[in-house]
Amino acid sequence: MTEWQNKISANDDNYTHNINTNNERQLDRRGFMKTMAGAAGLFAVSSLPWGAIAAKELMGLSDKEYPHHKIAELKDVSVGSSIDFHFPTEHDSAIMIRLKEDKFVAYQNACTHLRCPVYWIKEEKEMVCPCHHGKFDPTNGTPTAGPPRRPLPEIALKVKEGAIYAVRVKRYEA
Structure with missing residues (x-):
């Protein structure tokens, strides 16, 4: 090797002079x-x-009707009593209450605070969540006590041919 082959030109005098970057x-x-x-x-x-x-x-939630689900016969539900059922799927528990002779209400019974089950207490005429002492007004599902801030999702009912049917979940409106 000759002496001039070992020398690096001033333009290439850096630490990466021996790396081929043509194809990188x-x-x-x-x-x-x-x-x-x-x-x-x-x-x-x-x-x-x-x-x-x-x-x-x-x-489209307010327009979506599910297959009508028969909850009970009218004659089997006395005023002030409630019936637990599942709607719109078998994984969604709900509760229907007969408030008056001709007034029925139904709600998904998962508390809007932490999804604990909500129960109807006939003697006190209240819907109660036992987890954090939440209470709901049975006429419209709005919270009246405790930590829940949103109303229970309401289920639209239809009475026909002597039976009560769940037809859809009403859209939540803020």
Whole structure:
């Protein structure tokens, strides 16, 4: 080897002079930010269909009728009594109360505070959540005591041919 082959020119005098970068991709800060912005945009666009489906479901909640579910025969429910049932699915527990001869109300009976079950106490004419002493007005499901702030979701009822049916869950309105 000759002496001139061992010398490094002044322009190449750095610590990376022996690394071949011809086939490597350069990614500076601007390129990295462009890549990240593109990935975020792709993620946002790809999630739009799911958001549209969720919005459609939430917006149409008041119009969605479920298959009518027979709760009980009129003659089997006395004034002041309640019946537990499941609606709209078998995993959603609900309670129906006969307040007067011709007035029935039904609610999903999961407390709006922490989803504990809500019970009808006939003697006190109150709906009570025993977990944190929450109470609800049976005529409209609004909270009257305790930590719950939102009313119980109401279930629309229909009386036909001597029976009481649950037909839909009413939309919550703030």
